[in-house]
Amino acid sequence: MNKLLLIDDEEDVRYSLERTLASEEIELATAASGEEGLKVIPKFKPDLVLMDVRMTGMTGLETLRKIRATDPKLLVILMTAYGTTQTAIEAMKLGAYDYLLKPFDIVKLKEVISNALKAARDMKQVVSYEPLLQSEDYELGVIGRSAPMQQVFKLVGQVSATDATALITGESGTGKELVARAIYHHSNRNEQPFIAINCAAIPEQLLESELFGHERGAFTGATVQRIGKFEQCNNGTIFLDEIGDMTPATQTKILRVLQNGTIERVGGNASMKVNVRVIAATNKPLEAAVAAKQFREDLFYRLNVVRIHLPPLRERRDDIPLLVNYFLEKIAREHSNKPKSIASAASKLLEKYHWPGNVRELENAMRRAHVMAKSSAILPGDLPPEVSGGTGGASLPSSAPVEAGATDAAALARQLFQWAKRDPKLKIIPAVERELVIQALKETNDNQVHAAKMLGITRATLRKRIEKFGIQRELSVK
Numbered sequence: 001m002n003k004l005l006l007i008d009d010e011e012d013v014r015y016s017l018e019r020t021l022a023s024e025e026i027e028l029a030t031a032a033s034g035e036e037g038l039k040v041i042p043k044f045k046p047d048l049v050l051m052d053v054r055m056t057g058m059t060g061l062e063t064l065r066k067i068r069a070t071d072p073k074l075l076v077i078l079m080t081a082y083g084t085t086q087t088a089i090e091a092m093k094l095g096a097y098d099y100l101l102k103p104f105d106i107v108k109l110k111e112v113i114s115n116a117l118k119a120a121r122d123m124k125q126v127v128s129y130e131p132l133l134q135s136e137d138y139e140l141g142v143i144g145r146s147a148p149m150q151q152v153f154k155l156v157g158q159v160s161a162t163d164a165t166a167l168i169t170g171e172s173g174t175g176k177e178l179v180a181r182a183i184y185h186h187s188n189r190n191e192q193p194f195i196a197i198n199c200a201a202i203p204e205q206l207l208e209s210e211l212f213g214h215e216r217g218a219f220t221g222a223t224v225q226r227i228g229k230f231e232q233c234n235n236g237t238i239f240l241d242e243i244g245d246m247t248p249a250t251q252t253k254i255l256r257v258l259q260n261g262t263i264e265r266v267g268g269n270a271s272m273k274v275n276v277r278v279i280a281a282t283n284k285p286l287e288a289a290v291a292a293k294q295f296r297e298d299l300f301y302r303l304n305v306v307r308i309h310l311p312p313l314r315e316r317r318d319d320i321p322l323l324v325n326y327f328l329e330k331i332a333r334e335h336s337n338k339p340k341s342i343a344s345a346a347s348k349l350l351e352k353y354h355w356p357g358n359v360r361e362l363e364n365a366m367r368r369a370h371v372m373a374k375s376s377a378i379l380p381g382d383l384p385p386e387v388s389g390g391t392g393g394a395s396l397p398s399s400a401p402v403e404a405g406a407t408d409a410a411a412l413a414r415q416l417f418q419w420a421k422r423d424p425k426l427k428i429i430p431a432v433e434r435e436l437v438i439q440a441l442k443e444t445n446d447n448q449v450h451a452a453k454m455l456g457i458t459r460a461t462l463r464k465r466i467e468k469f470g471i472q473r474e475l476s477v478k
């Protein structure tokens, strides 16, 4: 449950926002002035504050300044009417997380709140090596005892104690973001903000302005000045995720901030000092991008001062049982029930599978198993088909999200190509065929006659496929 404090001196606004925002995920408290808000904060301990700028008594800006002085990690979203944009910009300089213009677009409001709550969770939820799952302060862990993970922990420890830039590399789902957060939590900046930016998720033209801000009129559509994340996150830590996806202009600016600690807003010529620790991550081979002249070599060396490489899960299989237990406990905790145990046959399958989606895929498989298991123990049949269904080749990741609206064959095919790009082992046609056979058998309760009919092939062909793909399912039992 997330806690949100709403500070506004207008009763109507408090009332309507309360109605809009109160939900199962959000516990809401209200205050009618800045003074009252400051009193409520230490008692209510909100994750997020939503505050009006113009209030009688203490203004929003004064209140924000006081909040930042005592609690720099508490995120504040300012609300302002059109006339007071300049104040909102001041607020961003003071470190407000975001600001919203009145009247609100409810969709936008909810989106900003949900982003802020995620950022608050990232800062608050401690990532440690020996997680305290049972304790009040629920902690996440970077789990692993294998030799390569021990090496990772050593580096995390070393780099945490410094302000050095760190570059985290590794395939998708290996825990790069988690490690970035662990570095932050162990660093001496852990009382200051941590802001994660996914460079690949923001359109190229907007990223530069998101990071460094822009002046009014810097480009078409830049109707007001904007404060970027580097300015806003001063004294804190910025996590630049998917760093491989940046335009040359943005790369130059990142290089400058790493070298001199200065930034310039887009369209501005004043350079400003900032004090920000940068952690970067990528799942792309940056060396290749450098060779192809897509990524600045000098920036690469600058980022690569400390390199933390997370090996794929299949190269540290001895960590699988540890991770399985950890996830079973974590998932049980989220559902407020007892952790399930795991049957040894299921455990063996988990240790054998090649995990193209790495730890994320394993976590999703355990989530699914937790729900599927009918008893207190997880059996092989509760695991995703690609894990339980035999040993043949790479298969479709059950964890991969299905593209919204992937209802027609073309969309499905596009999605398959996306998967294939991520997992070079995936041979699309055999993988799809295998998946179809498994699904058809499931749909028909392992009735081969019906399954063959569903697939539009003969029973003999179906049998050949079952053999070819090493599909076991419960067939041996029947």
Ligand SMILES: Nc1ncnc2c1ncn2[C@@H]1O[C@H](COP(=O)(O)OP(=O)(O)OP(=O)(O)O)[C@@H](O)[C@H]1O
Binding pocket: 141, 142, 143, 144, 170, 171, 172, 173, 174, 175, 176, 177, 178, 179, 282, 283, 323, 359, 360, 363
């Ligand atoms: N060593 C680990 N111990 C516990 N949980 C882990 C570990 N590694 C990864 N996870 C979990 O797996 C999931 C994926 O991790 P994360 O998001 O850090 O991966 P990533 O490398 O950033 O992936 P991507 O490149 O796709 O962004 C998260 O839920 C994370 O908590």
Ligand SMILES: [Mg+2]
Binding pocket: 176, 177, 241
């Ligand atoms: Mg990531």
